[in-house]
Amino acid sequence: MTASRKKRLRNAAILLFLLGLMLACYPVLSNWGRNALQSIDSRHYGEAQSQADSSGQAALEELYREMQRYNEQLFREGQKLTDPFAYEQPSFDLTQFGLPDNIVGYLSIPKLGIQLPVYLGASRENLRKGAVHLSQTSLPIGGINNNAVIAAHRGMASQEMFRHIERLEQGDLVLLSNFREELRYQVTEIEIIAPDEIQKVLIQPGRDLLTLVTCHPYPTTRQRYVVYCERVSDDS
Numbered sequence: 001m002t003a004s005r006k007k008r009l010r011n012a013a014i015l016l017f018l019l020g021l022m023l024a025c026y027p028v029l030s031n032w033g034r035n036a037l038q039s040i041d042s043r044h045y046g047e048a049q050s051q052a053d054s055s056g057q058a059a060l061e062e063l064y065r066e067m068q069r070y071n072e073q074l075f076r077e078g079q080k081l082t083d084p085f086a087y088e089q090p091s092f093d094l095t096q097f098g099l100p101d102n103i104v105g106y107l108s109i110p111k112l113g114i115q116l117p118v119y120l121g122a123s124r125e126n127l128r129k130g131a132v133h134l135s136q137t138s139l140p141i142g143g144i145n146n147n148a149v150i151a152a153h154r155g156m157a158s159q160e161m162f163r164h165i166e167r168l169e170q171g172d173l174v175l176l177s178n179f180r181e182e183l184r185y186q187v188t189e190i191e192i193i194a195p196d197e198i199q200k201v202l203i204q205p206g207r208d209l210l211t212l213v214t215c216h217p218y219p220t221t222r223q224r225y226v227v228y229c230e231r232v233s234d235d236s
Contacts, residue, residue: 079160106176111172121135132151161214166225209230
């Protein structure tokens with residue numbers, strides 16, 4: 001074999017190695033990049049609300065009161081969790097209150113190293129971009145007799161989302177930052193349910209809950225992996 005041919009083969013081998021390395025690293029680097037961008041977005045999200053002028057602040061307070069009324073009515077009159085397509089329709093149009101892209105807040109799970117924007121309405125488009133709030137469940141503003149249900153994929157090529165949700169254990173911290181404040185929750189219970197077990201994600205009287213839902217087992221959609229979280233004080 002000539003020296004030039006050996007050189008070509010060596011260069012081809014190096015190229016194939018680098019290509020394989022890039023393909024192997026892409027999900028990790030992409031997920032890191034997406035999390036970094038979302039972290040920046042979450043800070044801008046909070047800063048934008050805190051720096052809003054008096055009219056903007058008044059609009060956000062009115063939105064908060066409307067959300068409270070919605071949650072109270074939902075608890076009083078009952079939840080209509082029968083039509084899965086209804087979850088795609090957002091409960092509110094947040095853009096008229098100055099909140100971009102119908103993002104109601106950001107979900108952070110320190111143990112998993114993830115931070116996801118939370119969109120109102122579980123449409124396919126929203127699920128591709130982050131976590132979603134399921135319509136006909138309590139809006140994510142906290143309060144007694146509330147149970148905000150937030151869903152996300154078990155992962156995509158560009159980000160992990162809830163892929164490693166099984167690492168969560170009782171006592172782990174989950175943070176939910178809305179346009180008004182940061183709410184702190186702790187994992188209290190984990191359960192695997194069937195897709196039609198709607199009663200498992202209903203409001204529980206006297207409790208302030210955040211429920212995380214995703215498909216199970218990964219990467220199938222046969223069941224649902226449910227993580228129940230209960231509100232704790234800021235100094236917990």
